Amino acid sequence: MPDQDSLETTTAKLIEDYVQKHWEDKGSVHYLSNIGSRLKREFPESQKVITDGLAEFIRRNPVVKVVQHPKISQKIGAVPLYVNVPEQIEELFAKKASSSSSSDRRWGSYEQAFWDAFIQPIDGEVRYVCVDEAGVDVSDTQPTEIKGKCYEIRAEDQTKELTGVAISERVAATHEAINTWLEKNALEQETFSARKQNGNRRVGGRMDEFFDLFEGLSEEDLARISIPLDIIFKLISTK
Protein backbone atom coordinates (compact mmCIF):
# COMPACT_ATOMS: atom_id res chain seq x y z
CA MET A 1 0.00 0.00 0.00
CA PRO A 2 1.47 3.38 -0.95
CA ASP A 3 2.30 5.62 2.00
CA GLN A 4 0.79 9.04 2.59
CA ASP A 5 3.80 10.83 1.06
CA SER A 6 3.68 8.98 -2.23
CA LEU A 7 -0.11 9.41 -2.42
CA GLU A 8 0.35 13.19 -2.09
CA THR A 9 3.04 13.16 -4.78
CA THR A 10 1.12 10.95 -7.22
CA THR A 11 -2.10 12.90 -6.79
CA ALA A 12 -0.31 16.21 -7.33
CA LYS A 13 1.35 14.86 -10.47
CA LEU A 14 -1.97 13.61 -11.86
CA ILE A 15 -3.60 16.99 -11.26
CA GLU A 16 -0.71 18.68 -13.03
CA ASP A 17 -1.03 16.33 -16.01
CA TYR A 18 -4.82 16.68 -16.28
CA VAL A 19 -4.63 20.47 -16.23
CA GLN A 20 -1.74 20.57 -18.69
CA LYS A 21 -3.53 18.30 -21.16
CA HIS A 22 -6.80 20.19 -20.84
CA TRP A 23 -5.03 23.49 -21.47
CA GLU A 24 -3.25 22.12 -24.53
CA ASP A 25 -6.48 20.68 -25.96
CA LYS A 26 -8.99 23.35 -25.05
CA GLY A 27 -7.08 26.46 -24.02
CA SER A 28 -9.29 27.03 -21.00
CA VAL A 29 -9.42 26.31 -17.28
CA HIS A 30 -10.03 22.75 -16.18
CA TYR A 31 -12.86 22.88 -13.67
CA LEU A 32 -11.96 21.56 -10.24
CA SER A 33 -15.22 19.59 -10.17
CA ASN A 34 -14.13 17.73 -13.30
CA ILE A 35 -10.62 17.12 -11.95
CA GLY A 36 -12.14 15.78 -8.73
CA SER A 37 -14.45 13.38 -10.56
CA ARG A 38 -11.62 12.16 -12.75
CA LEU A 39 -9.35 11.54 -9.78
CA LYS A 40 -12.08 9.60 -8.01
CA ARG A 41 -12.55 7.47 -11.09
CA GLU A 42 -8.94 6.96 -12.17
CA PHE A 43 -7.06 7.07 -8.86
CA PRO A 44 -9.51 6.41 -6.01
CA GLU A 45 -6.71 6.32 -3.44
CA SER A 46 -6.23 10.06 -4.01
CA GLN A 47 -9.29 10.58 -1.79
CA LYS A 48 -7.15 9.64 1.22
CA VAL A 49 -5.12 12.83 0.79
CA ILE A 50 -7.86 15.08 -0.60
CA THR A 51 -9.64 15.04 2.72
CA ASP A 52 -10.40 18.76 2.85
CA GLY A 53 -11.31 19.24 -0.81
CA LEU A 54 -9.38 19.68 -4.02
CA ALA A 55 -8.85 23.44 -3.70
CA GLU A 56 -7.29 22.89 -0.28
CA PHE A 57 -5.08 20.11 -1.65
CA ILE A 58 -3.84 22.36 -4.45
CA ARG A 59 -3.21 25.17 -1.98
CA ARG A 60 -0.82 22.85 -0.15
CA ASN A 61 0.59 21.41 -3.38
CA PRO A 62 0.67 24.36 -5.80
CA VAL A 63 1.49 22.45 -8.97
CA VAL A 64 -1.23 24.32 -10.91
CA LYS A 65 -2.77 27.77 -10.64
CA VAL A 66 -6.32 27.98 -9.32
CA VAL A 67 -8.55 30.69 -10.80
CA GLN A 68 -12.07 31.74 -9.96
CA HIS A 69 -14.53 33.38 -12.31
CA PRO A 70 -14.88 36.99 -11.14
CA LYS A 71 -18.66 37.02 -11.51
CA ILE A 72 -19.73 33.43 -11.05
CA SER A 73 -18.03 32.37 -7.86
CA GLN A 74 -18.78 28.65 -8.21
CA LYS A 75 -16.78 28.50 -11.43
CA ILE A 76 -13.36 27.51 -10.14
CA GLY A 77 -10.76 25.95 -12.35
CA ALA A 78 -7.04 25.44 -12.77
CA VAL A 79 -4.49 26.33 -15.42
CA PRO A 80 -0.81 25.37 -15.72
CA LEU A 81 1.62 27.50 -13.73
CA TYR A 82 3.13 29.09 -16.84
CA VAL A 83 -0.17 30.65 -17.89
CA ASN A 84 -0.29 34.36 -17.21
CA VAL A 85 -3.62 35.24 -15.66
CA PRO A 86 -5.09 38.11 -17.70
CA GLU A 87 -6.82 41.09 -16.12
CA GLN A 88 -10.07 39.79 -17.58
CA ILE A 89 -9.95 36.46 -15.78
CA GLU A 90 -13.16 35.33 -17.48
CA GLU A 91 -11.11 35.00 -20.68
CA LEU A 92 -9.58 31.88 -19.16
CA PHE A 93 -13.05 30.42 -18.89
CA ALA A 94 -13.82 31.06 -22.55
CA LYS A 95 -13.02 28.38 -25.05
CA LYS A 96 -10.75 28.29 -28.06
CA ALA A 97 -12.64 29.04 -31.27
CA SER A 98 -11.50 25.74 -32.76
CA SER A 99 -12.37 23.67 -29.73
CA SER A 100 -14.94 20.96 -30.16
CA SER A 101 -15.67 20.57 -26.48
CA SER A 102 -19.25 19.92 -25.51
CA SER A 103 -18.99 22.88 -23.16
CA ASP A 104 -18.70 25.14 -26.22
CA ARG A 105 -22.28 24.57 -27.09
CA ARG A 106 -23.48 27.20 -24.72
CA TRP A 107 -26.84 27.96 -26.25
CA GLY A 108 -28.36 24.53 -26.56
CA SER A 109 -32.09 24.26 -26.09
CA TYR A 110 -33.00 21.51 -23.64
CA GLU A 111 -36.13 19.71 -22.53
CA GLN A 112 -37.62 21.81 -19.72
CA ALA A 113 -37.49 18.94 -17.20
CA PHE A 114 -33.81 18.40 -17.94
CA TRP A 115 -33.01 22.11 -17.60
CA ASP A 116 -34.92 22.32 -14.31
CA ALA A 117 -33.04 19.29 -13.01
CA PHE A 118 -29.97 21.51 -12.71
CA ILE A 119 -31.81 24.27 -10.88
CA GLN A 120 -34.40 22.70 -8.58
CA PRO A 121 -33.07 21.38 -5.22
CA ILE A 122 -32.62 17.61 -5.12
CA ASP A 123 -34.84 15.72 -2.70
CA GLY A 124 -32.13 13.39 -1.39
CA GLU A 125 -28.61 12.86 -2.69
CA VAL A 126 -29.15 11.83 -6.27
CA ARG A 127 -31.45 12.89 -9.09
CA TYR A 128 -32.01 10.39 -11.90
CA VAL A 129 -32.33 11.49 -15.49
CA CYS A 130 -33.61 8.74 -17.76
CA VAL A 131 -33.82 9.14 -21.47
CA ASP A 132 -35.53 6.95 -24.03
CA GLU A 133 -37.31 7.42 -27.33
CA ALA A 134 -40.27 9.04 -25.61
CA GLY A 135 -38.13 11.78 -24.10
CA VAL A 136 -36.50 12.74 -20.81
CA ASP A 137 -37.78 11.67 -17.43
CA VAL A 138 -36.42 13.24 -14.22
CA SER A 139 -36.94 11.76 -10.77
CA ASP A 140 -35.45 12.05 -7.29
CA THR A 141 -36.21 8.42 -6.55
CA GLN A 142 -34.47 5.52 -8.19
CA PRO A 143 -36.61 4.36 -11.14
CA THR A 144 -38.15 0.96 -10.49
CA GLU A 145 -38.50 0.21 -14.15
CA ILE A 146 -35.51 1.32 -16.19
CA LYS A 147 -36.50 2.67 -19.56
CA GLY A 148 -33.65 3.64 -21.84
CA LYS A 149 -30.57 4.90 -20.05
CA CYS A 150 -30.38 6.66 -16.69
CA TYR A 151 -27.78 9.09 -15.41
CA GLU A 152 -27.19 10.68 -12.02
CA ILE A 153 -27.16 14.36 -11.13
CA ARG A 154 -25.76 15.28 -7.74
CA ALA A 155 -25.89 18.56 -5.85
CA GLU A 156 -22.32 19.43 -6.93
CA ASP A 157 -23.40 19.14 -10.60
CA GLN A 158 -26.16 21.72 -10.25
CA THR A 159 -26.12 25.46 -10.79
CA LYS A 160 -25.12 26.97 -7.49
CA GLU A 161 -27.18 29.60 -5.68
CA LEU A 162 -26.79 32.87 -7.57
CA THR A 163 -28.75 35.31 -5.48
CA GLY A 164 -28.70 38.84 -6.86
CA VAL A 165 -27.09 37.83 -10.14
CA ALA A 166 -28.59 38.88 -13.49
CA ILE A 167 -30.79 36.34 -15.26
CA SER A 168 -28.40 36.20 -18.22
CA GLU A 169 -25.59 35.10 -15.88
CA ARG A 170 -27.81 32.54 -14.18
CA VAL A 171 -28.67 31.11 -17.59
CA ALA A 172 -24.98 31.07 -18.53
CA ALA A 173 -24.12 29.32 -15.27
CA THR A 174 -26.81 26.68 -15.88
CA HIS A 175 -25.51 26.09 -19.39
CA GLU A 176 -22.02 25.72 -17.92
CA ALA A 177 -23.23 23.27 -15.27
CA ILE A 178 -25.05 21.22 -17.92
CA ASN A 179 -22.06 21.24 -20.28
CA THR A 180 -19.74 20.17 -17.48
CA TRP A 181 -22.13 17.35 -16.55
CA LEU A 182 -22.45 16.26 -20.19
CA GLU A 183 -18.68 16.22 -20.49
CA LYS A 184 -18.31 14.27 -17.25
CA ASN A 185 -20.74 11.63 -18.48
CA ALA A 186 -19.45 11.69 -22.07
CA LEU A 187 -22.92 12.59 -23.36
CA GLU A 188 -24.05 14.65 -26.30
CA GLN A 189 -26.17 17.75 -25.93
CA GLU A 190 -28.59 16.47 -28.56
CA THR A 191 -29.65 13.63 -26.28
CA PHE A 192 -31.50 16.11 -24.06
CA SER A 193 -32.43 18.72 -26.67
CA ALA A 194 -35.93 20.07 -26.84
CA ARG A 195 -37.93 18.52 -29.63
CA LYS A 196 -38.30 20.97 -32.54
CA GLN A 197 -41.73 22.56 -32.52
CA ASN A 198 -42.41 22.63 -36.26
CA GLY A 199 -46.04 21.60 -36.02
CA ASN A 200 -47.35 25.15 -35.88
CA ARG A 201 -45.64 26.20 -39.03
CA ARG A 202 -47.76 26.29 -42.10
CA VAL A 203 -46.55 24.20 -44.93
CA GLY A 204 -45.39 26.41 -47.79
CA GLY A 205 -45.82 30.17 -47.93
CA ARG A 206 -43.49 33.08 -47.22
CA MET A 207 -43.07 32.25 -43.50
CA ASP A 208 -41.61 28.85 -44.30
CA GLU A 209 -39.37 30.36 -46.88
CA PHE A 210 -38.30 32.89 -44.29
CA PHE A 211 -37.54 30.26 -41.63
CA ASP A 212 -35.88 28.01 -44.18
CA LEU A 213 -33.38 30.77 -44.80
CA PHE A 214 -31.90 30.13 -41.35
CA GLU A 215 -31.84 26.34 -41.46
CA GLY A 216 -28.18 25.98 -42.35
CA LEU A 217 -26.84 28.47 -39.82
CA SER A 218 -24.89 27.46 -36.73
CA GLU A 219 -26.09 28.19 -33.18
CA GLU A 220 -23.53 31.01 -32.89
CA ASP A 221 -24.73 32.67 -36.08
CA LEU A 222 -28.37 32.35 -35.04
CA ALA A 223 -27.54 33.97 -31.72
CA ARG A 224 -26.23 37.05 -33.58
CA ILE A 225 -29.43 37.67 -35.53
CA SER A 226 -31.69 40.42 -34.23
CA ILE A 227 -35.02 41.29 -35.81
CA PRO A 228 -36.83 44.56 -35.07
CA LEU A 229 -39.95 44.04 -32.99
CA ASP A 230 -42.28 45.72 -35.49
CA ILE A 231 -41.15 43.27 -38.16
CA ILE A 232 -41.89 40.39 -35.78
CA PHE A 233 -45.40 41.77 -35.26
CA LYS A 234 -45.89 42.06 -39.00
CA LEU A 235 -44.64 38.50 -39.50
CA ILE A 236 -47.03 37.22 -36.87
CA SER A 237 -49.95 39.13 -38.37
CA THR A 238 -49.34 37.48 -41.72
CA LYS A 239 -49.71 33.99 -40.19
Place this chain on the structure above:
Amino acid sequence: MKIDHYIVFIGANAALSTELGSMKSRIEGAHIVAPAVKKRQVGATQPAISIAMDALVSELGKTTSHSEPARLSLWLYDPEKADQFRGLWAAFGHSAWIETVPRSLVNKVGPTREFIESRINSIRPLLHEVSSAAYAKRKTSPLPLPLRNFTSPITAKLKTYWYNDLDAESLSKQIKSFKMQFRQLREKTLDGYKDDKALIFSPAKDEECHGLAHPTGAGGKAFTCGRFRYGVALFAGFHYDVRDAKNRPLQSDLETSFGTVRSLKSEKRSYINIFPNDHLLPEK
Protein backbone atom coordinates in the same frame (compact mmCIF):
# COMPACT_ATOMS: atom_id res chain seq x y z
CA MET B 1 17.82 44.24 19.97
CA LYS B 2 19.06 43.26 16.54
CA ILE B 3 17.06 40.42 15.07
CA ASP B 4 18.71 38.33 12.39
CA HIS B 5 16.50 37.94 9.34
CA TYR B 6 17.99 35.97 6.46
CA ILE B 7 16.27 37.08 3.26
CA VAL B 8 17.07 34.80 0.36
CA PHE B 9 16.09 35.44 -3.26
CA ILE B 10 16.30 32.61 -5.77
CA GLY B 11 17.48 33.21 -9.32
CA ALA B 12 18.04 36.98 -9.31
CA ASN B 13 19.83 38.62 -12.21
CA ALA B 14 22.67 41.05 -11.50
CA ALA B 15 20.47 44.15 -11.44
CA LEU B 16 17.98 42.61 -9.02
CA SER B 17 20.75 41.24 -6.83
CA THR B 18 22.17 44.76 -6.45
CA GLU B 19 18.74 46.27 -5.85
CA LEU B 20 17.86 43.73 -3.16
CA GLY B 21 21.20 44.36 -1.46
CA SER B 22 19.95 47.85 -0.66
CA MET B 23 17.33 46.37 1.68
CA LYS B 24 20.11 45.72 4.21
CA SER B 25 20.12 49.36 5.22
CA ARG B 26 16.33 49.54 5.49
CA ILE B 27 15.60 46.33 7.40
CA GLU B 28 17.38 46.03 10.72
CA GLY B 29 19.27 42.79 11.14
CA ALA B 30 18.70 41.79 7.51
CA HIS B 31 21.17 39.43 5.87
CA ILE B 32 20.46 39.63 2.15
CA VAL B 33 21.34 36.47 0.27
CA ALA B 34 20.49 37.17 -3.36
CA PRO B 35 23.32 35.77 -5.44
CA ALA B 36 23.21 36.87 -9.07
CA VAL B 37 22.93 34.02 -11.55
CA LYS B 38 23.66 33.76 -15.25
CA LYS B 39 20.94 34.87 -17.63
CA ARG B 40 19.83 31.34 -18.51
CA GLN B 41 19.63 30.41 -14.80
CA VAL B 42 17.33 33.29 -13.82
CA GLY B 43 14.17 32.12 -12.03
CA ALA B 44 13.61 29.06 -9.87
CA THR B 45 16.05 26.94 -11.87
CA GLN B 46 17.99 24.09 -10.30
CA PRO B 47 21.37 25.86 -10.65
CA ALA B 48 19.89 29.00 -9.05
CA ILE B 49 18.54 26.91 -6.15
CA SER B 50 21.95 25.30 -5.58
CA ILE B 51 23.76 28.66 -5.75
CA ALA B 52 21.32 30.20 -3.25
CA MET B 53 21.70 27.22 -0.90
CA ASP B 54 25.51 27.50 -0.92
CA ALA B 55 25.33 31.25 -0.31
CA LEU B 56 22.87 30.78 2.57
CA VAL B 57 24.93 28.05 4.24
CA SER B 58 27.97 30.30 4.02
CA GLU B 59 26.03 33.20 5.58
CA LEU B 60 24.51 31.06 8.34
CA GLY B 61 27.92 29.56 9.06
CA LYS B 62 29.13 32.95 10.29
CA THR B 63 27.04 32.44 13.44
CA THR B 64 27.13 29.29 15.55
CA SER B 65 23.58 29.52 16.78
CA HIS B 66 20.46 31.69 16.54
CA SER B 67 18.14 33.25 19.06
CA GLU B 68 14.41 32.70 19.11
CA PRO B 69 13.45 35.72 16.97
CA ALA B 70 15.81 34.84 14.09
CA ARG B 71 13.99 34.38 10.77
CA LEU B 72 14.68 32.88 7.37
CA SER B 73 12.47 33.88 4.44
CA LEU B 74 12.91 32.81 0.86
CA TRP B 75 11.60 34.67 -2.17
CA LEU B 76 11.19 33.85 -5.81
CA TYR B 77 9.06 34.85 -8.77
CA ASP B 78 6.01 32.62 -9.25
CA PRO B 79 7.50 29.45 -10.74
CA GLU B 80 6.58 28.63 -14.33
CA LYS B 81 6.71 24.89 -13.93
CA ALA B 82 5.57 22.53 -11.21
CA ASP B 83 9.00 20.88 -11.29
CA GLN B 84 10.61 24.20 -10.37
CA PHE B 85 8.37 24.42 -7.34
CA ARG B 86 9.15 20.81 -6.41
CA GLY B 87 12.90 21.42 -6.69
CA LEU B 88 12.66 24.51 -4.53
CA TRP B 89 10.47 22.83 -1.95
CA ALA B 90 12.79 19.83 -1.76
CA ALA B 91 15.72 22.13 -0.99
CA PHE B 92 14.18 24.82 1.24
CA GLY B 93 10.61 23.74 2.02
CA HIS B 94 11.22 22.53 5.55
CA SER B 95 13.62 25.23 6.68
CA ALA B 96 12.60 28.57 5.13
CA TRP B 97 9.34 30.47 4.99
CA ILE B 98 8.63 30.62 1.28
CA GLU B 99 6.98 33.56 -0.45
CA THR B 100 6.40 34.19 -4.13
CA VAL B 101 6.58 37.47 -6.01
CA PRO B 102 4.06 38.02 -8.86
CA ARG B 103 5.50 37.23 -12.27
CA SER B 104 4.28 40.60 -13.52
CA LEU B 105 7.22 42.09 -11.59
CA VAL B 106 9.87 40.11 -13.49
CA ASN B 107 12.51 42.53 -14.83
CA LYS B 108 11.15 45.30 -12.60
CA VAL B 109 13.82 45.46 -9.95
CA GLY B 110 12.52 48.44 -7.98
CA PRO B 111 8.92 47.22 -7.72
CA THR B 112 10.20 43.72 -6.83
CA ARG B 113 12.19 45.12 -3.90
CA GLU B 114 9.24 47.24 -2.81
CA PHE B 115 6.96 44.22 -2.97
CA ILE B 116 9.30 42.20 -0.74
CA GLU B 117 9.75 45.06 1.74
CA SER B 118 6.02 45.49 2.02
CA ARG B 119 5.23 41.79 2.21
CA ILE B 120 7.88 41.20 4.88
CA ASN B 121 5.88 43.37 7.23
CA SER B 122 2.76 41.32 6.66
CA ILE B 123 4.46 37.98 7.22
CA ARG B 124 6.04 38.97 10.54
CA PRO B 125 2.93 38.09 12.59
CA LEU B 126 2.66 34.79 10.70
CA LEU B 127 6.27 33.93 11.51
CA HIS B 128 5.64 34.89 15.11
CA GLU B 129 2.76 32.42 15.24
CA VAL B 130 4.93 29.65 13.76
CA SER B 131 7.76 30.48 16.15
CA SER B 132 5.43 30.19 19.10
CA ALA B 133 4.66 26.60 18.06
CA ALA B 134 8.06 25.51 16.73
CA TYR B 135 10.21 27.13 19.40
CA ALA B 136 8.31 28.10 22.54
CA LYS B 137 5.86 25.17 22.52
CA ARG B 138 8.23 22.72 20.86
CA LYS B 139 7.41 19.91 23.31
CA THR B 140 3.70 19.85 22.54
CA SER B 141 3.66 20.98 18.92
CA PRO B 142 4.46 18.76 15.93
CA LEU B 143 6.15 21.59 14.01
CA PRO B 144 9.75 20.72 14.97
CA LEU B 145 9.29 16.97 14.34
CA PRO B 146 11.92 15.20 12.24
CA LEU B 147 9.87 14.99 9.06
CA ARG B 148 11.67 12.03 7.51
CA ASN B 149 11.46 9.79 10.55
CA PHE B 150 8.21 10.58 12.34
CA THR B 151 5.72 8.67 10.21
CA SER B 152 2.16 9.98 10.45
CA PRO B 153 -0.50 11.83 8.45
CA ILE B 154 0.55 15.00 10.33
CA THR B 155 4.10 14.90 9.01
CA ALA B 156 2.80 14.00 5.53
CA LYS B 157 0.90 17.30 5.62
CA LEU B 158 3.80 19.19 7.21
CA LYS B 159 5.93 18.15 4.26
CA THR B 160 3.64 20.13 1.95
CA TYR B 161 3.29 23.92 1.56
CA TRP B 162 0.71 23.85 4.35
CA TYR B 163 0.91 27.57 5.21
CA ASN B 164 0.54 28.75 1.61
CA ASP B 165 -1.94 31.60 1.24
CA LEU B 166 -3.06 31.54 4.89
CA ASP B 167 -3.75 34.71 6.82
CA ALA B 168 -2.91 35.07 10.50
CA GLU B 169 -6.24 33.70 11.67
CA SER B 170 -6.30 30.64 9.42
CA LEU B 171 -2.62 29.96 10.11
CA SER B 172 -3.32 29.96 13.83
CA LYS B 173 -6.28 27.64 13.25
CA GLN B 174 -4.15 25.30 11.15
CA ILE B 175 -1.43 25.12 13.81
CA LYS B 176 -4.05 24.42 16.47
CA SER B 177 -5.42 21.63 14.32
CA PHE B 178 -1.92 20.11 13.98
CA LYS B 179 -1.49 20.30 17.75
CA MET B 180 -4.83 18.59 18.36
CA GLN B 181 -3.92 15.76 16.00
CA PHE B 182 -0.50 15.49 17.63
CA ARG B 183 -2.04 15.31 21.09
CA GLN B 184 -3.96 12.23 20.01
CA LEU B 185 -0.66 10.46 19.42
CA ARG B 186 0.49 11.09 22.99
CA GLU B 187 1.35 8.02 25.05
CA LYS B 188 1.18 9.31 28.62
CA THR B 189 2.77 6.31 30.25
CA LEU B 190 5.69 6.39 27.83
CA ASP B 191 6.06 10.17 28.01
CA GLY B 192 6.15 10.69 24.28
CA TYR B 193 4.34 10.61 20.96
CA LYS B 194 3.81 7.39 19.05
CA ASP B 195 4.22 7.35 15.27
CA ASP B 196 2.81 4.87 12.74
CA LYS B 197 5.89 2.67 13.10
CA ALA B 198 5.31 2.32 16.85
CA LEU B 199 8.30 4.46 17.76
CA ILE B 200 8.00 6.74 20.77
CA PHE B 201 9.35 10.26 20.31
CA SER B 202 9.98 11.97 23.65
CA PRO B 203 10.79 15.69 23.36
CA ALA B 204 14.04 16.47 25.15
CA LYS B 205 13.83 18.47 28.35
CA ASP B 206 15.61 21.83 28.31
CA GLU B 207 18.51 20.56 30.45
CA GLU B 208 19.01 17.69 27.99
CA CYS B 209 19.50 20.05 25.04
CA HIS B 210 23.25 20.02 25.37
CA GLY B 211 25.93 18.85 23.03
CA LEU B 212 25.56 20.02 19.46
CA ALA B 213 23.53 23.21 19.32
CA HIS B 214 22.52 22.64 15.71
CA PRO B 215 23.71 19.38 14.23
CA THR B 216 24.45 20.22 10.68
CA GLY B 217 24.35 16.93 8.81
CA ALA B 218 26.17 16.46 5.56
CA GLY B 219 24.58 18.84 3.05
CA GLY B 220 23.18 22.34 2.78
CA LYS B 221 19.63 21.17 3.32
CA ALA B 222 20.49 19.35 6.56
CA PHE B 223 22.44 22.40 7.70
CA THR B 224 19.57 24.87 7.17
CA CYS B 225 17.00 22.39 8.53
CA GLY B 226 19.14 22.08 11.64
CA ARG B 227 18.74 25.78 12.33
CA PHE B 228 15.33 26.79 11.00
CA ARG B 229 11.88 25.32 10.52
CA TYR B 230 9.37 27.16 8.30
CA GLY B 231 11.37 30.35 8.64
CA VAL B 232 11.79 30.42 12.42
CA ALA B 233 14.74 29.46 14.59
CA LEU B 234 14.81 26.07 16.29
CA PHE B 235 15.67 25.75 19.97
CA ALA B 236 19.39 25.04 20.18
CA GLY B 237 20.05 21.38 20.89
CA PHE B 238 16.38 20.35 20.84
CA HIS B 239 15.88 16.73 19.87
CA TYR B 240 13.71 13.68 20.55
CA ASP B 241 14.69 10.57 22.48
CA VAL B 242 13.33 7.79 20.32
CA ARG B 243 12.67 4.25 21.47
CA ASP B 244 10.46 1.28 20.69
CA ALA B 245 6.92 1.43 22.09
CA LYS B 246 7.44 -1.97 23.74
CA ASN B 247 10.93 -1.14 24.98
CA ARG B 248 12.55 -3.68 22.69
CA PRO B 249 15.83 -2.84 20.94
CA LEU B 250 15.15 -0.60 17.96
CA GLN B 251 14.61 -2.57 14.77
CA SER B 252 13.58 0.23 12.45
CA ASP B 253 15.16 1.63 9.35
CA LEU B 254 15.67 5.34 9.92
CA GLU B 255 16.51 8.06 7.42
CA THR B 256 19.53 10.23 8.02
CA SER B 257 19.57 13.99 7.53
CA PHE B 258 21.00 13.57 4.05
CA GLY B 259 18.39 10.99 2.99
CA THR B 260 20.21 7.68 3.28
CA VAL B 261 18.72 4.75 5.19
CA ARG B 262 20.27 3.55 8.43
CA SER B 263 19.11 0.17 9.61
CA LEU B 264 19.17 -0.17 13.40
CA LYS B 265 18.59 -3.94 13.45
CA SER B 266 22.22 -4.83 13.93
CA GLU B 267 23.00 -1.97 16.32
CA LYS B 268 20.99 -3.30 19.30
CA ARG B 269 20.16 0.17 20.57
CA SER B 270 17.44 0.80 23.12
CA TYR B 271 17.15 4.46 22.05
CA ILE B 272 18.51 7.01 19.63
CA ASN B 273 18.38 10.82 19.51
CA ILE B 274 16.78 12.37 16.45
CA PHE B 275 17.05 16.09 15.79
CA PRO B 276 14.47 18.13 13.86
CA ASN B 277 16.66 17.88 10.75
CA ASP B 278 16.75 14.06 11.11
CA HIS B 279 20.32 14.04 12.30
CA LEU B 280 20.77 10.77 14.23
CA LEU B 281 22.89 10.58 17.38
CA PRO B 282 24.91 8.63 18.26
CA GLU B 283 26.14 8.27 14.74
CA LYS B 284 26.87 4.79 13.51
